[in-house]
Amino acid sequence: MFVKNKRHLAILLDPDKAEPSNFLLEKALPDYFFIGGSFVSMHRQSQICISIKKQCSVPLVLFPADPSHLTENADALLFLSLVSGRNPEYLIGKHVIAAPMLRKSKLKILPTAYMLIDGGEATSASYISNSNPIPYQKSDIALATALAAQMLGMKYIYLDCGSGAPKHVNPEMIKLLKDHLEIPIIVGGGIRTPETLFNLYEAGADVCVVGNILEKNPSLYMDFIAASK
DSSP states (O other), rough: OOOOOOOOOEEEOOTTTOOTTOOOTTTSOOOOEEEEESOSSOOOOHHHHHHHHHTOOOOOOESSSSGGGGHHHHHHHEEEETSOOOOIIIIIHHHHHHHHHHHHSSSSSEEEEEEOEEESOOOOHHHTTOOOOOOOOOOHHHHHHHHHHHHHHOOOEEOOOOOSSSSSOOHHHHHHHHHHHHOOEEESSSSOSHHHHHHHHHOSSSSSEEEEHHOOOOHHHHHHHHHHH
């Protein structure tokens, strides 16, 4: 679904906070909407997906933390294995629970190695998953982890500092992985300005995920669209 060496922009919609109408009324749309988050309490995934599908054809990709976050009203699912941590529940445990349901679904399954990167403070993702992020400057550890995931057959690498993180993923880390991986790199967390977005693409990100800043300041939306071109 995601193509290496092509810039994709994904807008992350948190089901507890999402207002997709803020974006659907604009002149341009992102390449994808990611639906989900580390902590979801309102379970509005289906409602949000149905609403978006009535208004546009942008692919909807689930970004779940738990099998209860699944919905048939999306197009694809990031099947995330938290390879940066050592919590078996997020490496394989929840996947075993979800697999029988997913086998019967029409969702496109996207096997994705999920790597939490230290963005300057603890995030919901690290708390919920009970795992430590890879240190910001330890690009060698990130590369070894990503290479192992690629050798295990993962199709995508997702580097994430977590929603609302003070810092985004280290561009040097992205560049190192780009030079050694054959699969697309997704980058999210801490992306607050269009300039940052552009720089992360320049470093080698194939997909950039923007969410938290647009919840606070939707007026930046078209600037992010422009920076992704």
